Amino acid sequence: MSGFDVKYAEYQRLFEERLENFCNKLNCQPQILKESLIYSLKLGGKRIRPVLMLSFADLLGLDKNNVLNFALALELIHTYSLIHDDLPEMDNDDFRRGKPSNHKVFGTGNAVLAGDGLLNTAYSILFTECFNGDEFISASKYICDCAGINGMIAGQSADLSHENDEEIDENILDFIYLNKTAQLISASCITPSILCKGKYYSEIKTFSRDLGFLFQLTDDILDVEGSFENVGKSIGKDVAEGKYTAVKLYGLEKSKVRADLIADRCIKMLEGIKGDTGFLKEFVYFIRQRIL
Amino acid sequence: MSGFDVKYAEYQRLFEERLENFCNKLNCQPQILKESLIYSLKLGGKRIRPVLMLSFADLLGLDKNNVLNFALALELIHTYSLIHDDLPEMDNDDFRRGKPSNHKVFGTGNAVLAGDGLLNTAYSILFTECFNGDEFISASKYICDCAGINGMIAGQSADLSHENDEEIDENILDFIYLNKTAQLISASCITPSILCKGKYYSEIKTFSRDLGFLFQLTDDILDVEGSFENVGKSIGKDVAEGKYTAVKLYGLEKSKVRADLIADRCIKMLEGIKGDTGFLKEFVYFIRQRIL
Numbered sequence: 001m002s003g004f005d006v007k008y009a010e011y012q013r014l015f016e017e018r019l020e021n022f023c024n025k026l027n028c029q030p031q032i033l034k035e036s037l038i039y040s041l042k043l044g045g046k047r048i049r050p051v052l053m054l055s056f057a058d059l060l061g062l063d064k065n066n067v068l069n070f071a072l073a074l075e076l077i078h079t080y081s082l083i084h085d086d087l088p089e090m091d092n093d094d095f096r097r098g099k100p101s102n103h104k105v106f107g108t109g110n111a112v113l114a115g116d117g118l119l120n121t122a123y124s125i126l127f128t129e130c131f132n133g134d135e136f137i138s139a140s141k142y143i144c145d146c147a148g149i150n151g152m153i154a155g156q157s158a159d160l161s162h163e164n165d166e167e168i169d170e171n172i173l174d175f176i177y178l179n180k181t182a183q184l185i186s187a188s189c190i191t192p193s194i195l196c197k198g199k200y201y202s203e204i205k206t207f208s209r210d211l212g213f214l215f216q217l218t219d220d221i222l223d224v225e226g227s228f229e230n231v232g233k234s235i236g237k238d239v240a241e242g243k244y245t246a247v248k249l250y251g252l253e254k255s256k257v258r259a260d261l262i263a264d265r266c267i268k269m270l271e272g273i274k275g276d277t278g279f280l281k282e283f284v285y286f287i288r289q290r291i292l
Numbered sequence: 293m294s295g296f297d298v299k300y301a302e303y304q305r306l307f308e309e310r311l312e313n314f315c316n317k318l319n320c321q322p323q324i325l326k327e328s329l330i331y332s333l334k335l336g337g338k339r340i341r342p343v344l345m346l347s348f349a350d351l352l353g354l355d356k357n358n359v360l361n362f363a364l365a366l367e368l369i370h371t372y373s374l375i376h377d378d379l380p381e382m383d384n385d386d387f388r389r390g391k392p393s394n395h396k397v398f399g400t401g402n403a404v405l406a407g408d409g410l411l412n413t414a415y416s417i418l419f420t421e422c423f424n425g426d427e428f429i430s431a432s433k434y435i436c437d438c439a440g441i442n443g444m445i446a447g448q449s450a451d452l453s454h455e456n457d458e459e460i461d462e463n464i465l466d467f468i469y470l471n472k473t474a475q476l477i478s479a480s481c482i483t484p485s486i487l488c489k490g491k492y493y494s495e496i497k498t499f500s501r502d503l504g505f506l507f508q509l510t511d512d513i514l515d516v517e518g519s520f521e522n523v524g525k526s527i528g529k530d531v532a533e534g535k536y537t538a539v540k541l542y543g544l545e546k547s548k549v550r551a552d553l554i555a556d557r558c559i560k561m562l563e564g565i566k567g568d569t570g571f572l573k574e575f576v577y578f579i580r581q582r583i584l
Contacts, residue, residue: 028441029467033449037441084408089400108381109452112404113445116376116411120440123415127433130422137429141419148412149320149329153405157325160401175321 004282008051015050018068019075028117036106036114037121040079043097048215048287049074049188052208055283056192059275060199069129070139070191073122077147078184080118083111085156098232119147139194146187155179159244168249174213176244181219182212200273207269211284214262218290220245221255263288296574300343307342310360311367320409328398328406329413332371335389340507340579341366341480344500347575348484351567352491361421362431362483365414369439370476372410375403377448390524411439431486438479447471451536460541466505468536473511474504492565499561503576506554510582512537513547555580 001009023041028034050071057067086093086101087108094104103111126140145151158176189208193201222230223238224247238245246255266284270277293301315333320326342363349359378385378393379400386396395403418432437443450468481500485493515530516539530537538547558576562569 028446030446030450030453032453033441033446080408084404087401087404090404109379110449112376112379112382113449113452115408116372117441117445117449119408119411120436120445124433124436124440126419127422127429127436130419130429130432131426134423137419137422140422141416144412144416144419148416149325149409153409153412154320154322154325157402157405157409158322160405161322161324 002282004279004286007055007279008286011051011054012047014054014064014068015047015071015075018072022072032106032110033113033117036102036110037117039105040083040096040102040114040118041076043099045097047075049078049184052185052211052283053188053191055279056189056204057195059273059277059280060192060196061275062192062196066195067192069125070143071188073125073129073140074143074184074188074191076118076122076125077143077152080115080122081147081152081156081184083115083118087111090156090160093233093237095228095233098228135195135197139191142190142194143187146183151179151183155181155183162244163241165244168244170249173244173246173249177213177216177246178209181216182209185212185215203269203272207266210262210266210269211287214259214266214284214287217246217255217259217262218287220247221252221259222290223247224252259288294574296571296578299347299571300578303343303346304339306346306356306360307339307363307367310364314364324398324402325405325409328394328402329409331397332375332388332394332406332410333368335391337389339367341370341476344477344503344575345480345483347571348481348496349487351565351569351572352484352488353567354484354488358487359484361417362435363480365417365421365432366435366476366480366483368410368414368417369435369444372407372414373439373444373448373476375407375410379403382448382452385525385529387520387525390520427487427489431483434482434486435479438475443471443475447473447475454536455533457536460536462541465536465538465541469505469508469538470501473508474501477504477507495561495564499558502554502558502561503579506551506558506576507579509538509547509551509554510579512539513544513551514582515539516544551580 019041023038026034026038053067053071053074054064057064082096083102085091086096087103093101095101102114106114123144126143130137130140147153155176155178158172159180162172186205186208189204190201193199193204220238223235226235228235246258250258263284267281270280311333315330318326318330345359345363345366346356349356374388375394377383378388379395385393387393394406398406415436418435422429422432439445447468447470450464451472454464478497478500481496482493485491485496512530515527518527520527538550542550555576559573562572
């Protein structure tokens with residue numbers, strides 16, 4: 001394993017421990033509600049949001065224990081968004097991370113409630129954090145706003161509104177990418193900065209919005225070039241449904257060139273931050289490499 | 293108008309002003325997201341949760357301005373729960389307050405997002421309140437937990453799980469009523485107490501759980517005896533679908549006797565609180581009277 005892989009695995013393990021502990025203590029009725037929450041939380045995934053948050057905590061010299069509950073809340077919010085997004089009336093995806101989507105296992109009604117439950121529980125965790133001081137309140141509110149109607153939900157709504165458009169407008173595409181995907185990724189990176197009274201706030205904001213954009217761009221390229229085995233969800237669906245993606249607008253090759261440009265910008269922004277940014281640079285390549 | 297009606301109208305006006313101001317300032321894209329949020333918020337209703345919160349603020353000598361944002365957040369949460377509850381995969385209701393349900397107007401995908409958006413916005417409002425001090429954090433967390441997987445969502449989940457049961461179990465029925473309905477009503481009453489460092493906390497908790505139970509009980513009786521005009525939603529649906537209600541378990545007459553007993557208990561509990569509880573007593577009769 002490379003140094004990057006070792007570090008990634010360490011962050012991931014730290015987060016998985018926190019998640020495991022949360023799931024073990026989770027106590028709610030009826031049984032199907034509990035099962036449906038845990039099912040989606042344990043579907044796995046790369047945990048890129050928690051890993052990013054932990055690595056920024058390290059970079060800024062913050063005790064990682066201070067951000068573990070924020071990472072947990074953010075992963076709950078991310079998981080809720082996937083459950084609702086997979087619903088038949090939304091993106092209608094039967095698979096997620098190689099396993100049946102929540103609504104395929106528990107039914108659509110229960111999946112709606114599982115999503116609601118995860119979102120609500122995320123904020124219950126964050127309200128508890130608020131007792132630790134004003135920075136903790138600021139960070140909680142920041143995450144909430146990134147997930148909200150001027151953040152992720154706006155992006156999902158725009159995505160849904162434009163799914164049958166013939167022509168793709170670059171501004172709308174940017175709006176969808178930046179909100180649907182980049183906002184939560186950005187929140188993971190910025191939370192440690194807010195807890196450190198805004199240290200490198202604007203650099204991290206610029207970096208993380210680009211990184212989130214890059215992530216969605218590579219995701220769309222993978223929808224064309226990936227396989228079910230390495231992506232874990234239905235492939236070729238975007239194209240088949242004529243979805244609003246960069247690949248449809250720019251074509252495959254130009255999309256890859258754009259990915260390179262954005263990755264370069266991310267690296268440059270990291271160079272403006274003092275401290276050991278090695279892991280984060282490798283992280284950018286790791287996202288970029290998904291499409292090599 | 294009776295004294296009760298005048299006071300009720302005054303509380304309602306105060307809340308509607310706050311809501312109107314919120315809607316006017318609401319700024320989000322795309323347009324359909326904004327419209328769908330405002331559509332459901334402005335469908336009206338009796339605003340019983342905000343009215344209860346304001347009246348308890350008065351009773352405890354709390355400045356009503358201190359609770360208006362809590363009342364707003366709670367009404368947003370209540371409204372989200374109605375939108376998701378009306379979805380075809382949940383309760384499948386085409387009407388709400390005499391008008392087409394959110395998903396009938398905007399489609400199911402947008403209705404899922406409108407609900408998500410209202411829930412998320414409610415917490416954004418509450419995180420801002422948290423800066424006002426620890427009692428404000430406690431009250432916010434309390435509301436969040438009443439709405440959550442050990443509160444309202446648990447009740448909705450149990451309701452959904454048991455909708456096709458042949459036999460009704462009294463314990464499960466109580467669980468559904470207390471969680472699905474009573475938790476948010478209880479949160480409205482208890483918020484002012486938490487802001488007053490727990491004044492009459494246990495009396496108000498007992499009172500409000502009973503009141504919430506009474507509200508759901510009268511709702512189910514109205515489903516049998518009411519009309520579309522005075523209820524604003526489809527009538528006779530519970531019976532037609534064999535839903536889990538007190539009427540199905542006890543029959544109509546015994547359900548009314550039970551409603552009387554609970555109303556009496558509410559009145560008694562109010563007598564243990566010093567101050568002018570006249571409005572709240574009338575409020576209990578107002579709920580009870582819906583089925584006279």
